[in-house]
Every structure is written in C-alpha cells, then in structure tokens.
Amino acid sequence: MATEQEPMTPPEQPGETPSSSPVPEADEQTAALDEMRDRWRRALADLDNLRKRHAKELERVRAEERARTSAAWLPVLDNLERALAHSDSDPSAVLKGVEAVRDQAVEVLRGLGYPRYEETGVPFDPTRHEVVGVVDTPDAEPNTVAQVVSPGYGADGKQLRPAFVVVSKRQE
Amino acid sequence: MATEQEPMTPPEQPGETPSSSPVPEADEQTAALDEMRDRWRRALADLDNLRKRHAKELERVRAEERARTSAAWLPVLDNLERALAHSDSDPSAVLKGVEAVRDQAVEVLRGLGYPRYEETGVPFDPTRHEVVGVVDTPDAEPNTVAQVVSPGYGADGKQLRPAFVVVSKRQE
Numbered sequence: 529m530a531t532e533q534e535p536m537t538p539p540e541q542p543g544e545t546p547s548s549s550p551v552p553e554a555d556e557q558t559a560a561l562d563e564m565r566d567r568w569r570r571a572l573a574d575l576d577n578l579r580k581r582h583a584k585e586l587e588r589v590r591a592e593e594r595a596r597t598s599a600a601w602l603p604v605l606d607n608l609e610r611a612l613a614h615s616d617s618d619p620s621a622v623l624k625g626v627e628a629v630r631d632q633a634v635e636v637l638r639g640l641g642y643p644r645y646e647e648t649g650v651p652f653d654p655t656r657h658e659v660v661g662v663v664d665t666p667d668a669e670p671n672t673v674a675q676v677v678s679p680g681y682g683a684d685g686k687q688l689r690p691a692f693v694v695v696s697k698r699q700e
Numbered sequence: 701m702a703t704e705q706e707p708m709t710p711p712e713q714p715g716e717t718p719s720s721s722p723v724p725e726a727d728e729q730t731a732a733l734d735e736m737r738d739r740w741r742r743a744l745a746d747l748d749n750l751r752k753r754h755a756k757e758l759e760r761v762r763a764e765e766r767a768r769t770s771a772a773w774l775p776v777l778d779n780l781e782r783a784l785a786h787s788d789s790d791p792s793a794v795l796k797g798v799e800a801v802r803d804q805a806v807e808v809l810r811g812l813g814y815p816r817y818e819e820t821g822v823p824f825d826p827t828r829h830e831v832v833g834v835v836d837t838p839d840a841e842p843n844t845v846a847q848v849v850s851p852g853y854g855a856d857g858k859q860l861r862p863a864f865v866v867v868s869k870r871q872e
Contacts, residue, residue, distance in 0.1 A: 557729040564736040571743035582754045590765045597769035598812050605805045619791035626798050633777045640770050
C-alpha cells in the first residue's frame with residue numbers, strides 16, 4: 529500500500545524525491561529556464577550597449593575623418609600664404625609659387641582618393657561626365673569628349689564631382 | 701474508487717491531465733525553455749547582424765565624411781585656377797584673386813569646425829599653443845603670446861593644429 533501511495537507524495541515534498549521522478553525534472557527545468565532567461569536578458573543588454581557604443585563610435589569616426597581630411601589641406605593653405613608673403617617683391621615669382629600650390633591641391637585630392645581627370649577624346653561616360661554643350665566637329669569621333677570645361681575628381685564609384693564637358697555630336 | 705485512482709493516471713496519459721499535476725507542468729516548462737532558448741538565439745543572431753551592419757556603416761560614414769570634407773575644398777581649388785587663368789594679363793590682379801582664395805580657404809576650415817586663431821597678447825595656453833621660442837620683452841605681460849609664427853586651427857577639443865608661438869618670458 530505504501531508504494532502505491534508514493535506517487536501522491538511528491539507534490540507535498542518536492543525537494544526530497546529522486547531525480548527520475550517528474551517533479552525534480554520540473555525543478556531542473558525551472559533552473560534551466562531561469563538560466564536561459566538570464567542569457568536572453570544579457571544578450572538583450574549586450575544589444576542595447578552595442579547600439580549605444582556604435583552611435584558614439586560613428587560620431588568619433590566622423591570627427592576623426594573630418595579632421596584627417598582637413599589636415600591634408602593645411603599644407604596647401606600654408607604654402608599659399610607663404611607664396612603670398614612675397615607678393616610685394618616679385619609678382620611673377622609669386623605666381624610660380626601659386627601654381628605649385630595648385631598642383632599640390634590636386635595631389636591632396638588624389639591622396640584622399642579623388643584623382644583628377646580631364647581627358648579629351650575619350651568616349652562620353654554618363655557616370656563621369658556632365659554634358660554642358662554639344663559640338664558638331666567632323667574630325668572628332670561621335671559622342672566623345674571634345675572639351676573639358678572643368679575637370680572631374682574621383683574614380684570607381686568614389687566620384688567627388690563629374691567633369692563638365694562638351695561632347696561631339698552623336699552619329700545620325 | 702475511480703476518483704482515488706485518478707492521480708495515478710497522468711504519467712500514462714500526459715496530454716490529457718489537468719494543468720496542476722506535475723507532469724504537464726514539466727511539459728509546459730519544456731515548451732517555455734524551448735521558447736526562451738529561441739529568444740536567446742535570436743538575440744545572439746541580432747547581435748551578430750548588428751556587428752556586421754555596424755562595420756559596414758562605419759566604412760560608409762568614413763567615406764561620406766571624407767567626400768563631404770573634400771568637396772568643401774573644391775571651390776578653393778576652382779577659384780585658385782580661375783585666378784591663375786589670367787596670370788598672363790595682369791599679375792597684380794591675379795594676386796588679389798589669390799588673396800581672396802586664401803581667405804576662402806580659411807572660411808572653409810571655419811565651416812568644417814576649425815576656426816583660425818592667431819591672437820597675440822593672450823595668455824599662453826598649452827592646449828592651443830606650441831612654443832617655438834621665448835623672448836624677454838619688458839613691456840609684455842609674462843607668459844603671454846608675443847608672436848604667432850603660424851596660426852592655429854580648431855576650438856574646444858576639436859584642435860586641428862595648435863598655433864606655433866613665441867611667448868614672453870615667465871616672471872622670475
């Protein structure tokens with residue numbers, strides 16, 4: 529009779545039953561559930577922290593890149609001022625200096641990933657050229673760049689500014 | 701008798717027992733654990749995705765800021781070239797143009813968050829000034845900027861370059 533009564537006892541004394549009976553399993557599962565809930569909550573907290581950290585990091589990277597890019601231009605300004613410092617003495621010497629500064633500025637842009645381009649005679653490319661005029665020149669290949677009004681900067685998807693060009697008329 | 705046997709049946713037919721008996725609780729807990737594990741795994745997957753997305757976003761923001769900053773300088777280069785285009789005709793007119801370009805470059809830096817400073821007579825500030833010399837001038841306040849050799853750019857923790865200065869001697 530005692531063994532037949534045993535199944536009735538576990539609900540009353542859950543802590544003392546062997547591990548194979550249903551109730552300790554429930555206990556273990558409660559513990560497992562608690563642990564899993566803990567893991568889930570920690571993952572959620574990690575997500576939250578990651579988002580906050582990332583927002584700060586974006587701001588930092590933005591400021592850093594702005595400073596880096598601006599710093600690349602400082603020598604251009606320095607040299608421009610150096611050239612102008614002698615403007616009273618010899619204007620033509622100053623102009624030579626200023627031309628060197630212009631070349632330096634083009635180099636800075638190349639260094640930042642925006643090489644200058646101003647080729648004529650190349651096929652018109654809508655991703656790199658902005659048409660500002662069309663000419664009918666019999667000796668030019670149709671639909672090629674006849675004249676560059678202002679140079680373009682950039683390459684391969686890193687386009688800073690397209691070249692403004694006059695193109696030769698398409699073949700009719 | 702039938703009612704006294706009832707507690708014995710649940711282990712054999714777990715699906716049909718009332719929710720208060722031990723075994724269905726275990727079943728429910730298994731389901732709850734499964735669901736919690738699911739949530740946890742989804743949170744981990746979210747974390748992973750967020751990390752990947754952030755890495756890409758950082759790259760994008762960096763490129764975007766580089767382009768934005770570089771683009772701010774293009775008009776400076778354009779005007780420099782425009783000024784030089786007339787260098788054959790009137791050198792002194794060209795110089796006026798180049799001076800305007802210099803001012804424009806200073807304005808670009810200010811616009812990017814790096815105002816220029818070159819004040820003399822201000823107290824020496826190690827966060828903004830780099831000492832390149834010391835002078836002993838009886839009429840100047842001790843430890844102030846006597847001369848600016850090259851201007852500084854930036855303000856309030858956004859220092860692009862300190863000013864290079866000559867300071868007046870400290871009081872002994």
